[in-house]
Amino acid sequence: MAGEAKSKARAAAPRASARELLIDAAGAVMSEAQTIDVPLTDIAARADVNVALVSYYFGGKDGLLLALAKRDAKTALGELDRLLSLNIGPAEKLRxxxxxxxxxxxxxxxxxxxxxxxxxxxxxxNAREIAQFFAEPLAKTAKELMEAGIADGSIRKFEPGLFYMAALGACEQIFANRTILKVVHGIEDIDEDLQRRYANVVLEMLTRGYLTDPETRD
Amino acid sequence: MAGEAKSKARAAAPRASARELLIDAAGAVMSEAQTIDVPLTDIAARADVNVALVSYYFGGKDGLLLALAKRDAKTALGELDRLLSLNIGPAEKLRxxxxxxxxxxxxxxxxxxxxxxxxxxxxxxNAREIAQFFAEPLAKTAKELMEAGIADGSIRKFEPGLFYMAALGACEQIFANRTILKVVHGIEDIDEDLQRRYANVVLEMLTRGYLTDPETRD
Structure with missing residues (x-):
């Protein structure tokens, strides 16, 4: 009964949903495998759709992965928009x-x-498209926040582009070098506790630096 | 005459030098091509030695690249040793x-x-070997500097491993993402001036953070 209802529901679903199923499956399979090098057949199997639909909807694997990156980027940029609308200063918005x-x-x-x-x-x-939908809006927003913070005296006078590149490097490093994490630090996986501790270190480092305040030193 | 003298000198050189020539050539070809995906034949041609010597000395391309990485890492670690012997505090050594x-x-x-x-x-x-000759000595030194700085009150109480990972991410980012540099910032190449400006931003950011000191704000 349940199986029958499920296949009826799938048959009745609008065609567009196979597209969404494939995008969801690509993200899920790559997350679990901890690598982006996953076979297209695994993604199609997880989505429970025919692998030929990847060509139909996305023109190939690269197109599917680009669509996934775009969807995630859209979520992240949407959150950034909400943040920018808050009534807080530019230094806190940047943090x-x-x-x-x-x-x-x-x-x-x-x-x-x-x-x-x-x-x-x-x-x-592809490179230009990613730059336009993700890297450029981020860089532009960061530059505006930096300039507003420099103007109101809350942020030091850095070159915004160079500062933002360095800050992103700090944010990304633990996620970019899993092998170092594993081989040097013996950490197999990044759990919520590690993510929170890392965020605390990075944000403290970026906002206040590693030097202690001279007046609090003995 | 000059050509004859040159080939005599090459013929008379000890066999081991072909090994060094190949390592030098690998570094030079990858630097110029701005990518690590260079054909072995280009490296052998630059070294002016037979490509078969790559197998003879290094067991293959991966072995040659590993030898190059080791040589560069050794230079960098030698400089770190000299730095550690200086009579300056841990916070300044870390900087x-x-x-x-x-x-x-x-x-x-x-x-x-x-x-x-x-x-x-x-x-x-390979991963373990790189970790042992490069990543681990670096991480160990950084941890010792952090602990000494936390003990003498010059460095904030960070988790050393997480701090150092984030700091390295900031140092590396401009070199790691050439495509972003090119597509978003219109920068084709990193020259000495850009390297110096980036180092200034990173070191200021890591030591003092992006927030201005409260007491100097108006």
Whole structure:
């Protein structure tokens, strides 16, 4: 009965949903495998759709992965928009945004490597597309926050582009180098506790630096 | 005459030098090509030795690249040893070390991607070897500097491993993401001026943070 109801529901679903099923499956399979190098057949099997639909909807595997990156980026940029609308100063907005970046890479563990691989190995058009829908809006927002903070005196006078690149590097590092994490630190997986401790270290380091305040030193 | 003298000198050189020529050539070809994906034949041609010597000396391309990574790492670790012998406090040693990390990635533009690729795609043995000769000594030194700085009150109480990972991420980011640099910022190449500006931003950010000191704010 339940099986019959399920297949009826699937048969009755609008065609577009196979597209969403494939995108969801790609994210789930890459998250579990802890690598972006997963066979397309695994993704199709998880989505329970015919693998030929990948060509139909996305023109191939790269197109499917790009669609996944876009969906995740849209979620992250939507959260950034909500943050920007809050009535808090630019230095605090920047801190919360960088905390959000760490949360995004924790939530989508494949996203960093996926974006890097698509920009490095994909077509020049893919690279430009990713830059336009993700990297450029982020860089522009960060620059505006930096400039507002420099203007109101809450943020030091850094070159915004260079500062933001360095800050993102700090946010991403634990997610980008799983082998170092495993071989040097003996950590197999990033759990919620480690993610929170890392976020605390990164945000403290970025906002106040590693030097203690001279007046509190003995 | 000059050509004859040159080939005599080459013929008379001890056999071991072909090994060094290949290592030098691998570094030079990858630096110029701005990628680590260079054909072995280009490296052999640059070294002016038979490509078969790569198998003879290194057992294959991965072995040659590992030897190059080891040589560069040895140079960098030697500089770190000299730094540690200086009569300056731990916070200042840590600052100079992180500046040295940025200089190392500027001097060996292929090194970051090479280490990452060898650890990610190479054998588990390669990954362990790199961890042992490079990542572990670095992590151990950083931990000792942090602990000494926390003890003498000059460095905030961070978890040393997490702090150092985040700090390295900041140091490496500009070298790790050439596509973003090019597509988002329009920068084709990292010259000495950009390297210096980036080092200034990173070191200021890591030591003092992006927040201005409350007492200097108006």
């Amino acid at each position: 919360r945004h960088l905390g959000g970046v760490i949360k995004t890479f924790f939530r989508y563990p494949y996203l960093y490597r996926l974006l890097a691989a698509l920009m490095r190995d994909g077509t020049a058009e | 100079r070390h992180l500046g040295g990390v940025i200089k190392t990635f500027f001097r060996y533009p292929y090194l970051y991607r090479l280490l990452a690729a060898l650890m990610r795609d190479g054998t588990a043995e």
